[in-house]
Amino acid sequence: MSARRPIPGLGAAPSTDLPVLLPFDRGKGRTPDIYLATRWLASLPPWTPLLILAVMLAWPLVAHAQGRYAYSDAFDALFRWMPFLVFEGFFFNILISFLAMAIGTVAGAALGLAQISLNPMLRRAAWFITQLFRNSPWLVLLFIVLLAFPFEIVIGGVIIPIPDWMKAVFGLSLPIMANISEVVRGAVQSVPTAQWEASESLAFTRRQTMWQIILPQCFKRMIPPWMNWYAILTMATPLCSLLGVEELITLSRQAMEGEDNHPELLVPFFGFALVIFFMYCYPIARATIWLERKYSVKL
Amino acid sequence: MQKVLSAAILSAITLTSVSAYSAQCTNETWNRVMERGKVVVGVKADYKPWGYRNESGELVGMEIDMAKDVAATMGVELELVPVQSSNRMQFLEQGKIDMMIATMSDRKDRREIVGIVQPNYYTSGTNVMAPKALALKEWTDLSGKPVCGKQGAFYNKIVEERYDADIVAFTGNAEAKQALRDKKCIAWVYDDSSIMADLASGNWDDFEMPMQTEDDNPWGLAVPKDELNCVFGKFMSGMQYNWHQSGALIELEKKWGIQATSYLEKQNQRFGDWLAE
Structure with a gap:
């Protein structure tokens, strides 16, 4: 009896010299995930604010009080300031994000369509504007707009003041415009070319094809990235505090000044800002990821 | 003939001096304030107790009280704009605010940008x-x-x-x-x-x-640089002189719980009315 040859994988270690398809490496061959921040936010459990609150309350155990000013005094101060912070601080964060999104969407849609225009000059110009604002740091854009824009404009003898938060709206709408432009361009190009060919064979003009056939199909798939950018924009609005625009973070600082700048105030006040931003952005992030899964192209 | 000539020369001199004065002093800010009936004062919102917010969000403090007095004396309404140390001089240069009382130290380099009015109202x-x-x-x-x-x-x-x-x-x-x-x-x-x-x-x-x-370092309130030696600057000089003379600043210091400074005491004595009892 000759010795039986062991079978690779059963009687011996698995081995082969045949070319095989290696397992898909998730780290390498993937396009960058535009939903990175939103996906992370949406993956947090819904009870995160309670966790933050627990950390805030447990803080004095870690950093023991050093003076007569107790940690509970700081919480009392927070409760007294809360209405002001919400209605005159966070309100402006929301207002800025709404208006910046509205302007950014309208301008971005126009820019995105210009990017797929048949006119090469227009196409290149739109591409350049998109790349310029998409790749500039938001804070730099904000600085330029806040310092370069006038604080009031005179139209026919009527003085129209432009408050700082309005300038922040313009500043933040620029990167949003550029990113929405890419969303629109990407969505239009993701429609199978057969749709274009079919409509051309049915004697649709280019404009009719775009408005009646292509864009209606794009609309649905543009919603998740659009919401994604809204969540990112909202989380970026505290950047304005660096420029003195009166929003939640700026007013939190001023409130702490009004309470004599006790260091004990820092955790409750900034913790509150964290919680309120989370509670606003979290549902948007969850809905975005849900819609993204629902509308994504199944392969 | 000589009389006519000298009269002509005299009138020429007066004319040039008048035009030189008017070129120097347009009183643009002052006139604008009077026209719209509102003075916009830049104050601090992060410098207790000179300028900060109370719980309902109103700006209060020693400098805000001073600004209120300025507006009341001018007979116009008061609008307060919170400024920061980093942007207060720009705001005044741009005309976003008409004047500022914003805990600013009176420094040589700052006098080149804004019109810091004498006598200084505080020191630290x-x-x-x-x-x-x-x-x-x-x-x-x-x-x-x-x-x-x-x-x-x-x-x-x-x-x-x-x-x-x-x-x-x-x-x-x-x-x-x-x-x-x-x-x-x-x-x-x-x-x-x-x-x-x-x-x-x-x-x-x-x-x-x-x-x-x-x-x-003394603190200075400021008006636009062009108006330092014009109506606005001189008016603010008068305001500060009166605050020192009447002891209003010492009272405000007490009201806002600021430790009494010898500077205000000294100014009060220095500008004191020699006929007063």
Whole structure:
């Protein structure tokens, strides 16, 4: 009896010299995930604010009080300031994000369509504007707009003041415009070319094809990235505090000044800002990821 | 003939002097304030008790009271615009605010940008708050050590250059004090009167103000530079003179719980009415 040859994988270690398809490496061959921040936010459990609150309350155990000013005094101060912070601080964060999104969407849609225009000059110009604002740091854009824009404009003898938060709206709408432009361009190009060919064979003009056939199909798939950018924009609005625009973070600082700048105030006040931003952005992030899964192209 | 000639020369001189004056003083800001019946004053919202917010969000403080007095004297409405140390002079240059009373130290380089009106209404010096355990004595003890400060304060640079300290500047005082407590820096450099108020509050028992106060620097309110020697500047000079003479500033100091400074006492005596009882 000759010795039986062991079978690779059963009687011996698995081995082969045949070319095989290696397992898909998730780290390498993937396009960058535009939903990175939103996906992370949406993956947090819904009870995160309670966790933050627990950390805030447990803080004095870690950093023991050093003076007569107790940690509970700081919480009392927070409760007294809360209405002001919400209605005159966070309100402006929301207002800025709404208006910046509205302007950014309208301008971005126009820019995105210009990017797929048949006119090469227009196409290149739109591409350049998109790349310029998409790749500039938001804070730099904000600085330029806040310092370069006038604080009031005179139209026919009527003085129209432009408050700082309005300038922040313009500043933040620029990167949003550029990113929405890419969303629109990407969505239009993701429609199978057969749709274009079919409509051309049915004697649709280019404009009719775009408005009646292509864009209606794009609309649905543009919603998740659009919401994604809204969540990112909202989380970026505290950047304005660096420029003195009166929003939640700026007013939190001023409130702490009004309470004599006790260091004990820092955790409750900034913790509150964290919680309120989370509670606003979290549902948007969850809905975005849900819609993204629902509308994504199944392969 | 000679009479006619001299009259002509005289009138020419008067004309040129008048036109020179009018070229110098357009009184643009003053006239604008009077026209719209509202003066826009830049004040601090982050500098208790000179300018800060109360719980309902209104701006209050010693400088806000001064601004109210200015508006009442001019007979116009008052609009307060919160400014920061980093943008207050720009706002005035741009015309976004008509004047400012914003805890600004009266410095030579600042006088080139805005019209700082004499006599100065307040003064403060620079000192540090440091843990008693470190037993700092001299300013030179700060050499090569990290020192916390607030962004926009002019003495940050001075302390850095004169004593070779490494300034770590924060946007807010609460952050700077927390850093001091966390031992991220050996001292916190700030206005002496504010440090004294903190030490007196009993929350900083392990800390002291060990140095000799330096750079005692008067504070100045400012109008646009072009109007310093015109109606607006001279009016504000008069306001400040009256505050000193009547002791209004000393009363405000008391009202806002600021430690009494000898500067205001001295000014009060200096400008005192010699006929008053």
